[in-house]
Amino acid sequence: GQNIDQPTEMTATEGAIVQINCTYQTSGFNGLFWYQQHAGEAPTFLSYNVLDGLEEKGRFSSFLSRSKGYSYLLLKELQMKDSASYLCAVQAPGTYKYIFGTGTRLKVLA
């Protein structure tokens, strides 16, 4: 089976750092994606991890540990516009089918 877990909601302060965790239990693994989705809008691609380690892209970084079935998205220097849902998705092995978590709603407070 395939299951992806993320916290439902998180709150952080403008300028701070926040870490959004994602754990997955899948029968296989072909890569993990993070998407950002503002309310009422389409998800937009943030990052992709297929090997263990940290991928950095400006204020956003994503980490993967395949042995632990664990990833996190790190957002630095939080801005009000970062208030959104963050979706973790796993690519099933041997296919281009994707399983999404329910998403983490992040609220950034002034």
Added chain:
Amino acid sequence: EAGVTQSPTHLIKTRGQQATLRCSPISGHTSVYWYQQALGLGLQFLLWYDEGEERNRGNFPPRFSGRQFPNYSSELNVNALELEDSALYLCASRPTSGGGTQYFGPGTRLLVL
């Protein structure tokens, strides 16, 4: 480069009717995915088309169906609409080569009364 487009943006139907949603992928993308996102829920995988063929479908009843046309655009049909079909329907496309990143369209918001 134009992104994924979907039409209509909003659709209002009554229970029992049929709905047709359309999606045009990014130029050069041959794979199209459909997802349902009900209020407060995550993206639920509906269908995946590639090169005109259905490659996989999610755990949805057969009244959810679709097709992909020769130009790689796609249509999602929902028959015998039920109240719980009210949701945002998202289409995403993926290039044939160059990785697995999906690019999403703005979605069609379907309301079933």
